[in-house]
Amino acid sequence: MKLSVLVLLLALMQVSAASVAQKISLKKSNVPLTEALSAISAQSGYSVLYDEDLLRNAEKVSLNLKNATLQEALNLCFGRQPFTYTINKRSILITPKPVSVTVKAPAAPVQLSGKVTDEKGGPIPGATVKLKTGNVSTSTDSNGEYKITIPDEQGAILVFSYIGFETKEIEVNGQLTIDVSLKEALSNLDEVVVVGYGAQKKATITGSISTVKSDELTQAPVANVTNALAGRLPGLISQQSSGQPGYDAASLSIRGFGGALVIIDGVESNINNIDANQIESISILKDAAAAIYGARAGNGVILITTKRGVLTKPVFTLTSSYTLQGITSMIKPVSAGQYAEMSREAWLQSGQPEANAPFTTEQIAKYYAGNDPDYPNTNWYDVLIRDWAPQTQNNLSVRGGSDNIRYYGFIGYTNQQSMWKNNGGNYNRYNLQSNIDAKISDDLSLQLDLSSVVESRNFPNRPQNAGGNTVWQDFWNTLPIYPAELPDPTKISFANGGGTGGAHVTSNSEIFGYDKLGSQNLKGTLNLNYKIPVVEGLSAKLLLNYLQDYSNNKNFNKPVNFYTYDNQSQMYTLAGSLGSLAALAITNSRNQVLTGQGSIAYDRTFNDHHIQGLALYELINYSSDYSIAGRSNFLTPAIDQLFAGNAAYQTANGAAAETGRKSYVGRINYAYKGKYLLEATLRADASAKFPKDKQWGYFPGVSVGWRLSEEQFMSSTRGFMDDLKIRASFGKSGNDGVGNFQYLSGYQYGGSYLIGNNPQQGLSSTGLANPNLTWETIKIYNAGFDASFWDRKLYGTFDVFYRERSGIPASRVNSLPSTFGSGLPPENLNSLNNRGFDLKLGTAGKKGEFSWDVSANISWARAKWMHYEEPEYEDPDQRRLSKLSGRWTDVAFGYVTDGLFTSMEEIAALGFNQDGQANISLRPGDIKYVDVNKDGILNYKDQVEIGKGTVPQWMGGFNLMLKYADFDMGALLQGAFGYYTYITLQHGLTPPVQSYDLRWTEANNDANALVPRLGGASTNGLPSEYYYKEAGYIRLKSFSIGYTLPAQLLQKISFKQLRVFFAGTNLLTFDKLKKYGADPEAPTGNLGFYYPQQRTLSFGLNASF
Structure with missing residues (x-):
């Protein structure tokens, strides 16, 4: 091999030399130099380049190394040889040793000093400063400063390194002060990732x-x-x-x-x-x-x-933001004129006589005009809901430490206001945390973590969750033909409200009463870590944790009277009321969890073998209790305490529960030469929910990996490939999510029974026992790869998985006589499988003052019933529609539609019985269905698959993080696809505007109208593709832009960093539901009947000092 070729190869190598300090363990006796170099190359991952003629007469060498550095190993190989070496990137180049002409006396030790900083001049505490040859090293202090004494400065090279930064080598060359600036590393292979019970x-x-x-x-x-x-x-x-x-x-x-x-x-x-x-x-x-x-x-x-x-040194960080919250999308109620017009239209189109219509055309005109006090036009959306509600967040943290103790403290406050204008509620939260790491001795260390969360939710005494019997039902039952206020402000306007008086009552805690929920979470964790000195690599750990959740719920109902007002007589009339006297209920609950863990860990390298082991015992105790007390018939709602209620109308109740979990955990990790990887785990869990012979569940896991990028045959790729790893795994877990003690027969408190003239507390059976009920079993198979190229200019990860879930509890479908007195107990009968994949691709890099990290990810998952306990369906259509075994879990069935009827002639020519009454109820504007099976009648047999479920099959994201000089920008696009939602625009007593705008009318005789005729046929309500809509979307989930003030300016005001920013969430949404006024994440079937998602705009700052 020619030297010129070697130099060219070296120039192409772009891999960092961050692992120069690779440990070498080797034992060789009187072997050729080439054999020793080959062994060193295998352990270090460095290529050795040399001219074969140069080493032809090399002396044999003997080595006995244990955890030696690469330089120490090479120095022993070349000590008596007429050659020397140079390390460049991940290659070792062997060249002839220069002839020494003079011999100098040993030099005196030299003390060097300096400072290690990042690219912005900020100190890097804890950075390692090491003499390239030998074992001399030190670390920088809290200011990034260091002092190191080296035996000889002649030819000495200092190596500066820190996690997350590129390693840098500096020749001493007579310098006594060496300041170094480290660049942020792009490769993340040395990044430590938290895994189960470790990292x-x-x-x-x-x-x-x-x-x-x-x-x-x-x-x-x-x-x-x-x-x-x-x-x-x-x-x-x-x-x-x-x-x-x-x-x-x-x-x-x-x-x-x-x-x-x-x-x-x-x-x-x-x-x-x-x-x-x-x-x-x-x-x-x-x-x-x-x-x-x-x-x-x-x-x-x-x-x-x-x-x-x-x-x-202590660094304080303040983060403060002010946020405006606004609704992403919400349907709004019609005006008074539109309401009156639609009411009359629905009446007439349902075949009712005009003489009895709820509104005349003259009245409708007056409601539209809105200038007659007897015909008010109230926009209840504007009256009750504000466009923007404030949210504030402020937190302060401190972080610092020395060689023996390190600390982190945090205090935060969050306040969210409701979108309701008048006493609509708010949420407050305080977060407190203290994390302390202390080094007690060289072998013993301690971690003490303390945290608390205090929350308060103060809302009107009417639920705001999705569905009926909530404030949303009241909102749609509040009619625009009633005034929002009466001349006497102490009297509440009657607005129908379907029996609740309207949302202007139930959304206001001052009028209707309140529901206050206060909670406090306390958590304390003590970790003791001890390195056992008699066995290298062996350590012991003890963890003790106490967790308590305490909550207090105070629910106060106030009586309310509603009035109407006659403008001519100026008289008020009591039109209705809610309750006659106030009532109060107070619930206190407490949950406690005690966790104890004791473990032994082992971490050791033997030559090419790295072994890690963990054995752990875990014990968890759960306990809970609650009590509730209440009184009603308060003399006055001005006093919201129990003593003010009538003792003759009081209730009290309470209960307590306790359970536990005991577990043994084992894990072994093995790596050979850092490229052949194995992990095996085993966990044994005991659950008190099962009989003794079935209490224990055993859950193994195994995974393997192969880092192809570290193989010698892949050495030609090292100029562009950072890492390539393939991996596969199998794991088994369980689930004991069933009721307690179902393997036992027992009794429970039932209702009260009147025996003679005396009420008696009754007991009832808990049902049949099943001593065979046991763990649900879950198996998951996974295969994937991780790859990184050109210092993460391109990186990615891919996984494909298959999961089996068996033994899901269900009761057998058997016919029992009515006199049996109980149902069948649950058994481990059902089974389910999931399959899917995850993919992530990205690019990261830095060029000058510009840096970026851009990534995209996409996931797909779907589940299928392997077996579902169900009856045997004899009817083939019933089997097709109802049988779940062997079917995807997210299939939706319904009727196929063909638009709306536009004429009576079209109805007459339909050719099948759609309404079950020879189509006599059908009129233009009704939904036109398809007789799928051509049997002449519309019934359940005509239902087919019309869509997927309400949970996305596909999820994705596109994450953008850019930085240029002192400016930064971040954006996240989120997408979800492969799911549907049920959309209907017929709401309570008040229709939404979309129903008015999109409905079929004689004037708008459109077969594709999105709302069928008002007062239409009963078949308009059948489940069909007319209402079941694809809900996929892409959303700008978050966006931020910030500016960090220059360091030179901040030094004058003693700040380390000051950044101001603007940010927003849910800013833009691209979907097919805008015409309905629906947000794609709205709970299906509850359009308008839930608290809508919020768009936020935030302004804030981050300051460190």
Whole structure:
């Protein structure tokens, strides 16, 4: 091999030399130099380049190395040889040793000093400064400064390194002060990723794990962190179905499996009340990586790690934002004139006599005019709902530490106001956290984490969730033909309201009463870590956690009277009332969780072999209790305390429960030469819900990985390939989500019975026992790859999975006599499977002052029933429509339509009986159905598949993070496809504007009108594709732009950083539902009957000092 060729190869090598300090363990005795170099190359991953003629007469060498550096190994090989070496990138070049002409006396030790900073001049505390040859090293202090004494400056090279930055080498060359600026590293192979009960380097992970960092989560202020996750992580399905303050969490499902287990700092916790600014990173475990959590991990695991202290002087960070919340999309009620017109139209088109019509044409004209006080035109949307509601978030954190103690403290406050104008409620939250890491001795360390969340929700005493019997039903029953206010402001206007008086009553807590929910979460975790000195690599850990949730719910009902007002007589008339006397109910509840973990861990390298092991015992105790007390018939609603109620009308109740979980966990990780990877786990869980012989469930997991990029035969790709890893896994988990003690026969409190003249408390049977009920079993298979090229100029990950869920509890479908007295008990009967894939592609880089990280991800998942306990259907159409076994779980059936009828002639020529009455009820404007099976009648046999389910099959995201000089910009596009929603524009007593604008009329005789004729045939309400609409969308989920003031300016005011920003969420949506006034994430079938999603605009600042 010619030297010129070698030099050319070296010039093409672009891989970082960050692993110069690779440890070498080797034992060779009197072997050729080439054999020794080959062994060193295999362990270090470095290529050795040389001229064969040069080494032809090399002396043999003997080596006995244990955890030696690469330089130490090479120095021993070349100590007596007439050659020397040079390391360039990931190659070792061997050249003749220069002839020495003079011999100098040993030089005196030299002390060097300096400062290590980032590209902006900020200090990097904890950076490693090491002499390239030998074992001399030190670390920078909190100011980024260092001092190091080297034995000889002649030819000495200092190596500067820190996680997340590129390693840099500097020749001493007579310098006594060496200041170094490190560049941010683009490769993330050394990044540490949190996994179950530990952490691993990203390069050696064999499971399907996706991670998101703090800077992405905090692009735009969000009250609930779940709303910052949508579209960011492949495999995570997110749907936000409400915008109500304090209840606006998005549902999270990993690969469509259902609700995932959430672990925060090692302990099961609530994701909905943590502030995004507290979080360091979030990882989701999607395959066998989740099996280590056993029975709780059947639907995957979300791991959240909060921020911790670092080696630096105290740094305070203030984040403050002011946000305006506005509705993304909401249908609005018609005006008084439109209401009157549609009411008359519906009456006449239903065949009723004109003489009895609810409104005359003259009255309709007066309502449209709106200038007659007897014919008011009230826009209840404008009266009750504000365009923008404020939200504020402020938090302050401190972070710092020394070699022996590091700390992180956080205090945050969030306030969300309701969109209702008058006393419509609010949500407040305080987050407190303290994380302390202390080094007690060289072998013993401690972590103490304390946190608290205090929440208060204060809303009117009427539910605001989706569905009927809520304030939304009241909203649509509040008629625009009634005035919003009466001349006497102390009297409440009657607006019909369908018996509730209207939303102007039930949305106002001062009038209707309130529902106040206060809660406090307390969590404390103590971690003790001990390195066992007698065995290298062996350590022990003890974790103790106490978690308590306490809540107090105070529900106060106020009586309300409604009045009408006669403008001529100026008299008020009592038109209705809600309640006669006030009532109060108070509920206190408490949940406690005690967690204990004891573990032994082992981490050791033997030559080419890296072994890690974990053995853990976990014990969790759950306890809960609640009590409720209430009184009614208050003399006055001015006093909202129990003592003010009538003791003759009081109630009280309460209950308590306790259960537990015991588990054993084992894990082994093995890596050979850093390229052949294996992980095996086993967890045993015991559940008190099953009989003794079935209490234990055993959940193994295994995964393998192969880093092809580290193979010698791939050496030609090292100039452009950072990493290429293929992996596969299998995991088994379980589920004990059944009622307690169903294997036992028992009794429960029933109702009261009158025996003689005395009421007696009754008991009833809990039903038949099933001693065979046991764990539900979940198996998941996964295969995928990770790849990175050109220093992450291109990177990606891909996974494909298949999941089997068997033993799902269900009761057998058997006919029992009515005198039997009980149903059949649940058994492990049903089974389900899921399949799908996740894909993520991205590019990251830096050029001058411009840096970028752009990525896109897409996921697909679908489930099918393998077996569903159900009756045997003899009718083939019943079997086709109702049999679930062997069917996808998200198939929707309904009738096929062919627009609307436009003439009586079209109805007469229909050719089949659509309404079951020889079509006598049909008129133009009614829905025209299709007789699919051509049997001459429309019935259930004509139903076919008209769409998919209401949960997206496809989820995707496009994440953009750009930075130029002091400017930064972030954007996230989120998309969801492959799902449907049920849209109907016929609401309560008041129709929406869309119903007026889009309806069929004689003047608008359009077969494609989106709303059938008012007062139409009963067949218009059949489930059909007319109402079942595809809901796929692409949404600008978040956008932010910020500016960081220059460091030179900040130094004058003692600030380390000051950034101002503008951000927004849910800014734009592209979908097919705009014409209906619907948001694509609206809960299906509840258009207008839920608290709408919110668009936010935020202004804020981040300051560090």
